[in-house]
Amino acid sequence: MDKLLIRGGRPLHGEVLISGAKNAALPELCAALLSAQPVTLHNVPRLQDVATMLKLIRNMGVTAERDDNGTVTLNAGALNNPEAPYELVKTMRASVLALGPLLARFGHAKVSLPGGCAIGSRPVDQHIKGLQAMGAVITVENGYMNASLPEGWKRLKGAHITTDMVTVTGTENFLMAAALAEGETVLENAAMEPEITDLAEMLIKMGARISGHGTSRITIEGVEALHGCEHAVVADRIEAGTFLCAVAATGGEAFLRHGRADHLSAVIDKLLEAGAQVQTEEGGIRVRSQGRLKAQSFRTTEYPGFPTDMQAQFMALNLVAEGPSMVTETIFENRFMHVNEMMRLGARITTDGRVATVEGGAPLSGATVMATDLRASASLVIAGLVAKGETLVDRIYHLDRGYDRMEAKLRGLGADIERVSQ
Numbered sequence: 001m002d003k004l005l006i007r008g009g010r011p012l013h014g015e016v017l018i019s020g021a022k023n024a025a026l027p028e029l030c031a032a033l034l035s036a037q038p039v040t041l042h043n044v045p046r047l048q049d050v051a052t053m054l055k056l057i058r059n060m061g062v063t064a065e066r067d068d069n070g071t072v073t074l075n076a077g078a079l080n081n082p083e084a085p086y087e088l089v090k091t092m093r094a095s096v097l098a099l100g101p102l103l104a105r106f107g108h109a110k111v112s113l114p115g116g117c118a119i120g121s122r123p124v125d126q127h128i129k130g131l132q133a134m135g136a137v138i139t140v141e142n143g144y145m146n147a148s149l150p151e152g153w154k155r156l157k158g159a160h161i162t163t164d165m166v167t168v169t170g171t172e173n174f175l176m177a178a179a180l181a182e183g184e185t186v187l188e189n190a191a192m193e194p195e196i197t198d199l200a201e202m203l204i205k206m207g208a209r210i211s212g213h214g215t216s217r218i219t220i221e222g223v224e225a226l227h228g229c230e231h232a233v234v235a236d237r238i239e240a241g242t243f244l245c246a247v248a249a250t251g252g253e254a255f256l257r258h259g260r261a262d263h264l265s266a267v268i269d270k271l272l273e274a275g276a277q278v279q280t281e282e283g284g285i286r287v288r289s290q291g292r293l294k295a296q297s298f299r300t301t302e303y304p305g306f307p308t309d310m311q312a313q314f315m316a317l318n319l320v321a322e323g324p325s326m327v328t329e330t331i332f333e334n335r336f337m338h339v340n341e342m343m344r345l346g347a348r349i350t351t352d353g354r355v356a357t358v359e360g361g362a363p364l365s366g367a368t369v370m371a372t373d374l375r376a377s378a379s380l381v382i383a384g385l386v387a388k389g390e391t392l393v394d395r396i397y398h399l400d401r402g403y404d405r406m407e408a409k410l411r412g413l414g415a416d417i418e419r420v421s422q
């Protein structure tokens with residue numbers, strides 16, 4: 001199993017290229033299922049979840065080819081197996097995104113419930129409820145969602161859907177299903193994440209009629225068929241945020257090419273308050289810090305608030321910053337798995353339910369730590385970059401799920417980091 005060996009203490013310097021967003025590429029690969037015509041996606045990141053999604057849709061009968069420049073060409077014209085089996089779904093939450101498009105285009109789908117994940121229970125009740133409001137008949141049996149249309153129906157019907165909470169993949173499933181439904185769908189309490197906007201823009205290129213994306217009320221006027229399109233995946237704001245924290249925590253300076261500061265306002269505001277310098281420059285974001293940061297309290301919320309996917313990485317920065325901070329996780333009930341591992345490096349943190357209190361400024365020293373989920377892994381890498389001595393981060397298959405060649409990018413910034421297989 002691969003591990004990352006980090007010798008800490010080197011400030012990061014230089015330039016790093018930010019890849020396309022995992023959380024936009026995954027729904028956009030599923031959007032290709034909506035059309036019988038070819039779809040070309042550019043800027044697709046090279047990571048495990050994308051490989052899993054390609055395997056999943058190829059298994060349905062879709063042809064998918066990727067080149068070395070991040071372009072994936074898909075053709076779902078011959079799709080003959082609208083099914084997502086457990087073996088391919090168990091490692092990836094985003095596989096639930098096959099449900100909406102398959103049901104909308106074929107009138108039936110069988111999708112395994114996504115596997116459990118360390119950050120919380122993550123039910124899909126809202127996905128099911130919303131699609132049922134559009135007329136779908138859905139039963140859950142033997143771990144599978146079996147979805148179909150009522151007798152005599154050719155298409156889903158537009159509906160007014162108000163979810164109990166803001167759900168990102170739920171909003172994406174409804175967007176894709178509604179694009180091919182009969183009549184108008186209105187999504188209230190819709191997620192506003194940049195990945196939703198990017199997906200909506202892709203669907204519009206395919207002929208979908210969508211307005212209000214980027215707000216909490218999205219309207220979709222269904223059409224009979226969608227055509228092919230060419231689309232570039234938006235830059236990964238979470239990867240950019242991770243590098244911002246890594247550079248600031250190590251007291252370095254770097255330019256994040258393709259980084260989108262406008263998608264990271266909540267994180268950048270906290271970095272500025274902490275004393276780092278962050279500027280938008282043409283083509284990306286520049287970050288600079290002299291170390292001696294001031295720890296920041298924050299609370300995760302839906303976009304445009306502080307992203308839960310940046311909570312662990314900013315906590316790593318708070319470890320080396322001066323003073324106490326309180327980190328409140330409001331989205332997932334079990335997303336502090338990195339805390340115990342950080343304490344192995346010498347961090348002083350206490351947790352009480354959804355609140356972690358960090359005593360910043362404790363000297364960190366290298367140790368073997370275990371990655372428990374994707375962003376926890378990234379936070380341990382950041383902590384390892386500042387810790388004295390050697391840190392070995394185990395179980396980095398979590399990291400590989402969602403980061404595009406992270407250790408190579410960090411090495412490019414001067415980090416002493418290598419992948420070891422043991």
Ligand SMILES: CC(=O)N[C@H]1[C@@H](OP(=O)(O)OP(=O)(O)OC[C@H]2O[C@@H](n3ccc(=O)[nH]c3=O)[C@H](O)[C@@H]2O)O[C@H](CO)[C@@H](O)[C@@H]1O
Binds near residue numbers: 026120168170333
């Ligand atoms: C592939 C992808 O895009 N993943 C992102 C997406 O996950 P994902 O879309 O799974 O997360 P949601 O926005 O749906 O989850 C938000 C909250 O709603 C709950 N919920 C959600 C749906 C549902 O049917 N029932 C329910 O109870 C969840 O358990 C969670 O507590 O948004 C999360 C929140 O920004 C991010 O951390 C993930 O990186």
Ligand SMILES: C=C(OP(=O)(O)O)C(=O)O
Binds near residue numbers: 023
């Ligand atoms: C939780 C995440 O991803 P997923 O929803 O794919 O598990 C994440 O990207 O941090």
